[in-house]
Amino acid sequence: MQQELFDINSLIKADLGALSPWVEYRPNWLSNQSADLFATLKAKVQWQQPKIHVYNKWHIIPRMQAWYGDEGLTYRYSGVDHQSVGWPQALNTLKNKLIEDTAFSFNSVLLNRYRNGEDKMGWHADNEAELGKDPVVAIISLGAAREIQFKQLKSKTVSSISLEDGSLLLMKAGMQSQFHHQIPVRKKCHQNGLA
Numbered sequence: 001m002q003q004e005l006f007d008i009n010s011l012i013k014a015d016l017g018a019l020s021p022w023v024e025y026r027p028n029w030l031s032n033q034s035a036d037l038f039a040t041l042k043a044k045v046q047w048q049q050p051k052i053h054v055y056n057k058w059h060i061i062p063r064m065q066a067w068y069g070d071e072g073l074t075y076r077y078s079g080v081d082h083q084s085v086g087w088p089q090a091l092n093t094l095k096n097k098l099i100e101d102t103a104f105s106f107n108s109v110l111l112n113r114y115r116n117g118e119d120k121m122g123w124h125a126d127n128e129a130e131l132g133k134d135p136v137v138a139i140i141s142l143g144a145a146r147e148i149q150f151k152q153l154k155s156k157t158v159s160s161i162s163l164e165d166g167s168l169l170l171m172k173a174g175m176q177s178q179f180h181h182q183i184p185v186r187k188k189c190h191q192n193g194l195a
């Protein structure tokens with residue numbers, strides 16, 4: 001049976017602002033499974049820290065990453081083509097639960113591991129051609145809570161949501177063309193987070 005996603009309006013009234021038609025947030029989506037999943041992913045995933053070329057300089061990305069997708073898929077991120085080798089079991093189970101609960105389809109996942117509050121991701125939209133036009137993007141968070149900020153490009157309004165351990169955030173169709181998002185530095189956070 002398809003579960004109703006929580007309406008973000010009823011949960012984060014103060015910060016919601018311009019976001020309400022575009023995102024849905026379910027704080028305890030993984031109930032008590034998040035610690036096991038986090039431990040499995042930390043141990044089993046081949047975490048990488050690629051270098052990217054920006055404004056004529058090479059930078060090592062300020063977080064760890066790994067990508068998985070349906071077999072045969074190629075995905076370009078951080079300037080490198082990644083060829084899919086299929087889904088590890090833990091991620092396949094998670095993907096199936098996501099598809100069942102949201103009734104959207106998902107073909108790949110980018111794992112981002114923030115080792116502490118200094119690790120971050122800058123302003124961007126998830127608008128790579130491989131994701132298709134107006135993609136629906138889900139963010140599943142594990143470990144230490146980190147803030148995600150959304151900037152509406154037209155109004156420049158910035159809204160934020162705390163991504164709690166075990167939460168699911170859905171960015172719905174159309175969002176990527178109207179907002180950018182980022183995971184800013186949080187110097188007081190000394191723990192691991194993964195999304």
Ligand SMILES: O=C(O)CCC(=O)C(=O)O
Pocket residue numbers: 110112121126139148163181183194195
């Ligand atoms: O780590 C997150 O919560 C967001 C990551 C993100 O925006 C991305 O991978 O495109």
Ligand SMILES: [Fe+2]
Pocket residue numbers: 124125126181
């Ligand atoms: Fe993103």
